[in-house]
Amino acid sequence: MTAHIGSATSRVDGRAKVTGAAKYAAEFTAPDLAFGVVVNSTIPKGRIISIDTSRALAVDGVIDVLTHANRVRMADKDDDYRDEVAPEDGSPYRPLYDDRVHFNFQPVALVVAEDEDTARFAATLVEVAYQAESFATDLHARREQAFKVDKPVKPRGDATKALAGAAVRHDADYGVPIEYHNPMELYASTVLWREGGKLVVYDKTQGVQNVQRYVCSVFQLKDDDVQVMSPFVGGAFGSGLRPQYQVVLAAMAALKLKRAVRVVLSRAQMYGLCYRPATIERLALGASEDGALAALTHEAIAMTSQHEAFSRNDIGWGDVLYTSDNSRATHRLARLDVPTPGDMRAPGAASGVYGLECAMDELAVALKMDPLELRLRCYSDRDQDKNLPFSSKRLRECYQQGAEAFGWSERNPEPRSMRDGRELVGWGMASGAWEALQMPFATRIVMTANGHVEVASATSDIGTGTYTIMAQVAADMLGVPLDSITVKLGDSTLPKTPVEGGSWTAASISHAIVNAAADIRAELLKIAQGMPESALEGLGTDEVTLADGAIVAIADRSRSVPMADVMRHGGMDRIEKERGSEFEDDDEHAHNTHSAIFAEVKVDEELGVIRVTRIVNAVAAGRILNTKTAASQIMGGVVWGIGMALHEEAMIDHRFGRIMNANIAEYHVPVNADVHDIQVIFVEEEDRIINKLGIKGVGEIGIVGVPAAIANAVYHATGRRVRDLPITLDKLVG
Incomplete structure (x- = not known):
């Protein structure tokens, strides 16, 4: 069997993407789906004095206009808005929480209608009055007011003295401006409301479990009340590490209206989200x-x-x-x-x-x-x-x-x-x-008697090839063809993982797969050694491998037992193992x-x-x-x-x-x-x-x-x- 690790393997999800079979956050639907459009602030700092929604509500097809004055109950503690990658210092932003405006283009209302065009038109009719305050947006103008942050870089020697005495010196400033991610897929959330106030959330994110915990905290819901899914992501590269405000607004509207709601940000609204700082x-x-x-x-x-x-x-x-x-x-x-x-x-x-x-x-x-x-x-x-x-x-x-x-x-x-x-x-x-x-990741592998394998983890594939990497590693570790493997990811109910970022996903998820596959190999070997006249008698788990649908002795490839025979002997139609990635502290x-x-x-x-x-x-x-x-x-x-x-x-x-x-x-x-x-x-x-x-x-x-x-x-x-x-x-x- 061809080894897949290290090869130039094409993406296993490639066909789904180029044929349109892959579904993204704004493509999931429901019979009762409503559409939300965000109204953004036009000042960078101040207070909202009033919001007149009467003209928007008068438009045929408009269901509601949500503001800080009529929203559903939200948490009032900072920790309930703090996600997995939030800075420890400060108070995370709370969309539609109160009348404060913290930055230009901040969301101040959400118009919900039966169709997106109606919602978009009605959003232009919402009138907001502000009490503006003085503001600052220029880094260079605030350079001298900058405060020092604790960074773990220790000084060595006397840099000032050494610099002054150096034969050749260079001293200069280099500037990097604000830069935005601009992924192809716009930020979007489709939230389905279920009886009893449970939510199924399709979100563009790099961490479904991060979003799930965040939504539960913000709206004081139980863990099993919210499921977040993101099977495909059309680019993110950091912009999806934190939950963006559209998922809060979509969930808020779904909870209030008790129906499905979709919120898709425009390209311009994407410039009100995170960015590389100047x-x-x-x-x-x-x-x-x-x-x-x-x-x-x-x-x-x-x-x-x-x-x-x-x-x-x-x-x-x-x-x-x-x-x-x-x-x-x-x-x-x-x-x-x-x-x-x-x-x-x-x-x-x-x-x-x-x-x-x-x-x-x-x-x-x-x-x-x-x-x-x-x-x-x-x-x-x-x-x-x-x-x-x-x-x-x-x-x-x-x-x-x-x-x-x-x-x-x-x-x-x-x-x-x-x-x-x-x-x-x-x-x-x-x-x-x-x-x-490398980070702690978990994965679950299910192998069936007919040789099919399912590899499942809550991690995301933001376009980097995680589906393919997971399939490659599983194929080599379990000795089955690549097309016999199904990868499931991007679901908060699957085995636990952190957000996908920092270039840690491939190394981390691969080792979780290796560990789970080792457990499957050990169980299969134990059953195989209980078979009459077993060819693997006396071998330890490190002396056998899984290859070509069989358990094979590494030292003598003629000593093998088909995995299907082993499972039949054990009366098993499937083997399921879940393991985490375990790394020694170094x-x-x-x-x-x-x-x-x-x-x-x-x-x-x-x-x-x-x-x-x-x-x-x-x-x-x-x-x-x-x-x-x-x-x-x-x-x-x-x-x-x-x-x-x-x-x-x-x-x-x-x-x-x-x-x-x-x-x-x-x-x-x-x-x-x-x-x-x-x-x-x-x-x-x-x-x-x-x-x-x-x-x-x-x-x-x-x-x-x-x-x-x-x-x-x-x-x-x-x-x-x-x-x-x-x-x-x-x-x-x-």
Whole structure:
């Protein structure tokens, strides 16, 4: 039988997606389905004085208009609104809770009607009067009021003194603007009401059990009163880690009206949800003339809301990548009248590594040294902050293989020295790093006598290939064909898992499957050894495997017993086992993935138009479970990195505290014409320490370092350093 782990296996859910058989949150229906449309605030801060719903209620087909004044009972304690990934500091936002307005585009009412068009029209007739208050939405204007947050990055040595005494120094700010996820699937919830006030919720989310607990807490319901399902997700990448407000509003309306309600946010309303926070990354590097880092300081100043303190690790990546005896890192937050930021692909790292890797490039220029050579001279075999060796780190090999594939040795180091007709050619590179995380996941495997297997877990597949990974691992562990496996996920009643994020799902769920399969193998072996003249007599569970529908002795493949015969002998029509992923605590190593990115840009010398014509991304991420889906993840991260470098920026008019480009016509993202040659290299990396299968995960690492590599290439092409993303043509020619 073909081994599936490590192969380029096509998605098992692919046919369902391309034929329309896969159903998303807004596609589930019910005979009594009503439709809700959100009315949003038009001020960033203040109080609602009155809401006149009379004109909306007069429209034929309108059922009700929900506001803070007539909603169903909701919890009044912060902890009842705190979800699995909520910041510990602050009060989570409560939709339609009271008359307070915390940010522009906040939901202030929900119009419910018999059809969506009627609800949408009636929503325009709701009149809201406000008492506006002074507000702040500009990070730079609040920079000096930012407060320090506790981040576990310990200072080493005396960075200030070492920096002052360094032979070569570099000190600069790097800016990352607000960025939005813009998944293809809009945020939507379809809530079915059942007799007795029970709810079945179809929600776009990265964690059905997180949403289930949240809805139960908010509306004071029992656990078995709410079931949340999300079998397919049309992209999320952090935006679905926390329950979004539409699920609360849909559940609220369903409970009040005692009927099914669907709420789908518009594309513009998606810009009132979570986002990558704008940050100012201040880097100061000092080095000796031979390139050894004498000092490294990194200060991040990020935005957060007035009601929660959200932050991620922007500042610790220098300690993962480079060695320096003198280091200092601080993280500060500025409170603004905006929604709470959230996780967005490689949160913290995408922003922090951008600043770090651009600063390293500028230091290399000051040293008149090849940027790759500088990184090799500063290379660290230990996590400097934790003072631990890595369980594995093949970043040197990433540099070597990536540079060779790209042709880096042919680079002329002088800016503006390489051309292709009227275009300036630039080559830049950067390093990347992410955490190799693993979490407690549970799975249930049911094997039937006819050889069919069902693998079930509450985890989500947000488009990353979880269905396929689960099927691959189960097929290899149980010795059955891939098409004999059914995967069930995205249901809160299934075995317990955390939200899907952080690149931890593949490693975590795979080990739960391995453990459950081992229990099935042990039970089958026990029954088989009770059969007359058993071929497996005297063998232990570690001496047999399941392959080709049989239990087989590893040392002697001729000793085997068909699994169907074993189950028949045991009088069983099915075997069911549920297990969790069990990982040994490892306090002696740091666990990370690493990458090296090489980028080529071509810049029109007169117009300043930038094209990213080539990118090579060499990644060391342990054992790769599926080379096809993993490469797609890295390519997707690279495309997002192109967007981060050249396109993406939410623009707030600070006079009104409102995003002015809340649509994908004016909020630019990469399209086909922006994406050219992307080569993904998986550097072979065996890690026998991190877990049994040596898996690290690849979802986040693909974007880390890509914006910096592109920015460094733009400098090499033009001789002009743009430090505030995105790098647009006006910044080059202005």
